[in-house]
Amino acid sequence: MDLSQLTDRLNTGLGQLRYGEAPDALYEPIRYIMALGGKRIRPLLTLLGAHLFTDDLDPVLKPALATEVFHNFTLLHDDLMDQAPLRRGKATVHEKWNPNVAILSGDVMLVRAYELFLDVKPELLAYVLRRFSQTAAEVCEGQQWDMNFETETEVTIAQYLDMIRLKTAVLLGFALELGALLGGASQEDADHLRQFGTDIGLAFQLRDDLLDVYGDAATFGKRVGGDIVSDKKTFLLLTAQAQANAAQQATLAQHVGQPVTDAEAKVQAVRAIYDELEIRPQTEALINTYFQNALQHLERVAAPAERKKPLQQLALQLMDREQ
Amino acid sequence: MDLSQLTDRLNTGLGQLRYGEAPDALYEPIRYIMALGGKRIRPLLTLLGAHLFTDDLDPVLKPALATEVFHNFTLLHDDLMDQAPLRRGKATVHEKWNPNVAILSGDVMLVRAYELFLDVKPELLAYVLRRFSQTAAEVCEGQQWDMNFETETEVTIAQYLDMIRLKTAVLLGFALELGALLGGASQEDADHLRQFGTDIGLAFQLRDDLLDVYGDAATFGKRVGGDIVSDKKTFLLLTAQAQANAAQQATLAQHVGQPVTDAEAKVQAVRAIYDELEIRPQTEALINTYFQNALQHLERVAAPAERKKPLQQLALQLMDREQ
CATH class of the missing domain: 1.10.600.10 (Farnesyl Diphosphate Synthase)
Incomplete structure (x- = not known):
């Protein structure tokens, strides 16, 4: 498995995703943020996790991309909450459009992330979505703790480590677990x-x-x-x-x-x-x-x-x- | 089927849902908006739709409640986007807390709505979630059209009817379709x-x-x-x-x-x-x-x-x- 070849395959897959057509104000921001690039680490982890156990990565591609769409959904909403002007050197969605567009196109991205799991075979689907949902809620918990900590005077090191675990680490963990499950581990x-x-x-x-x-x-x-x-x-x-x-x-x-x-x-x-x-x-x-x-x-x-x-x-x- | 008895059953079910514990700022707004009441029309439609075909409504209850959690998620985010101060006579979430809390607790509600479907039997789950996801995206499209129309000078009657179909009607349609599918129609x-x-x-x-x-x-x-x-x-x-x-x-x-x-x-x-x-x-x-x-x-x-x-x-x- 060559990492850069796999990344190309992921980017090709991402380029083929269709989020929706109209209204433009809902779907154009999704295409915009997904095209900003990035290292596609999460779906790469899913593919590599699956490849430990199987050579057939075709059925893994869409669920892998789901983790990337979900990750970009969190970036879109977090940038709005943090009032960040830039993402990867380009205007953030709420700056380029407006806050309401950022809220609503983010919402649809979360829906589209779920949809990308739906070809998972029936005997695995409920479990995969339960784990994804738990992870998604934890990522939101991490973001809320992060915002809470801005105004709290007493934050412990343990609390901080738990916050970054929720906000960042659990999604990387899930991406790998997902690959393993789909690979038959x-x-x-x-x-x-x-x-x-x-x-x-x-x-x-x-x-x-x-x-x-x-x-x-x-x-x-x-x-x-x-x-x-x-x-x-x-x-x-x-x-x-x-x-x-x-x-x-x-x-x-x-x-x-x-x-x-x-x-x-x-x-x-x-x-x-x-x-x-x-x-x-x-x-x-x-x-x-x-x-x-x-x-x-x-x-x-x-x-x-x-x-x-x-x-x-x-x-x-x-x-x-x-x- | 007595409508008020079914509504009581739904409200009991809603009262037993657990959205999460900590941080409070993430989960308290969810409990708050879900407790504001309402006629619970969508889950009622799901139960009544299922009851056309079956007497066993137990497996229908949680998916029915998913439509109510999803509906309240849309209210929470829409109220923020519309800057509405009141919902059912009480302060809206972004007013009582703040806009960021409204964004993030809404996001978790959408995740929780998906989770409530996951006990649907495996052979139906993917199809039910595909239809739910399509409906959810359409509701977002309707909200975006509604916001677009505020500043557009030329809106046709057909466009308006399509907007309310997406924003309001398709979810009522899905609620019934869901009941039918779960009832074996x-x-x-x-x-x-x-x-x-x-x-x-x-x-x-x-x-x-x-x-x-x-x-x-x-x-x-x-x-x-x-x-x-x-x-x-x-x-x-x-x-x-x-x-x-x-x-x-x-x-x-x-x-x-x-x-x-x-x-x-x-x-x-x-x-x-x-x-x-x-x-x-x-x-x-x-x-x-x-x-x-x-x-x-x-x-x-x-x-x-x-x-x-x-x-x-x-x-x-x-x-x-x-x-």
Whole structure:
């Protein structure tokens, strides 16, 4: 399984999806956001999960695409809720059209995601949709916790990790579990793959948090320090707040939750405290723990080692550790 | 089948549904809107549709409730899009909480609606969900057309009727078709029942338009003339605009689409033109056509006449023609 060939196949499949014709204001935003691109990680995980157990990926394609349509539905509604102006460098749907269009075209995307499962064979369909529905609700729970945390003063590290698990990781886990189920895996193997995906998702999100502070702006593609400027309660900030001495607490309190006069100065001051507290190696250690846990779950799956390689390769790519 | 006993059974069933626990901001709005009440017409239609063919309504209850959860999801998102302050006399969700809570708790309601179908027997599930998904997308299309029409200058009567068919009628049609399918009806009978429900829905919406202008404020429960004040392009207004002579056109143009200085005067002036053009009897005639079409579809269904009575009774209730 060549990852780029599979991605091409997914993009061809996505290009052939028909969401609906009229009214334009309902369906054009769906075509727009789906065409913005992205790495198609979730459907790729579904195909690779299925390929551990079967060579026949044709029946897996549409359910795999369902995870991508669902993911883009969450991006569309989240961008509106977060009032984000840009998505992958282009205007977000609520900016290009308006908030009502974003609400309603998102709603239809969720419906279309469900429809893409309906060719799953009857004896599996109810279970697959139960797991998908549970995952979908969890993703919404994660987004609500994320919004809650913006105004809550006491957020624990455990709460933060649970939030990113729900908001980001469970969908990666489901994408793999789905592939396993459709490929004919045992429940045990499907569980291991789900946990592989969930742990990769947690590691990936923590890595994203880390890159926001320590990344190279050119490679990362976002402004470095954005989370610090916006007082986002990330693993880095929460850990720093938990470990800071009195002087460091005072410096943090001067910047966090205060009106920003000099964003660059704020980033430098908070990053200086992160450096003193060695937040970076602590975060890297946690990322590595999740990553190793993920690989162990994959190891336990009863499938040929050769077939696991593309999944290991994709996991390394996601961690930016390609070899 | 006693309608009020069935409604009690539905309300008991609704009271037992669990949407989720935490975070509160996600699930409390769902419990809130579901507890606002209403006549539970859609799940009632599903139960009555099934009862034409079977006595075992237990497996029908949850799918029936799915139509009610879905309907309330559309109310929640529509109220946000329409910036409506009140729903059944209580604050709407986006007013009581905020717009983001309304978006996200609505999203979860759509997921929960799908979940309520998942006990449908495997050989029917995919087809039921395909029909539900198609209906759900059509309801969204109807809402988008409705919003489009607010700013479009040229809306035809045919376009308006298609809009209310999508926004309101198809869900009533699906509710009945669902009951028929779950009750074991033939495809032909399921189609007749869907058309019965769709025609009743069209008649019901037109009657709502009529009551807005000619209803008794106390009975109707809304301010009479609201559609006129807000320039809503209803069947009444579109028909009047199509049939008005030059003088009537001029009077209409003085009021429609103009800033409102005296709402009462506007309502009286537009209603006077409706009276001159006999818009009321024309609307009543169309309502009656749909209503009679509906009853003919019901007549053609291969089920005992005795079992059709509660559906006829409910249809009459919806038309406020109880005998």
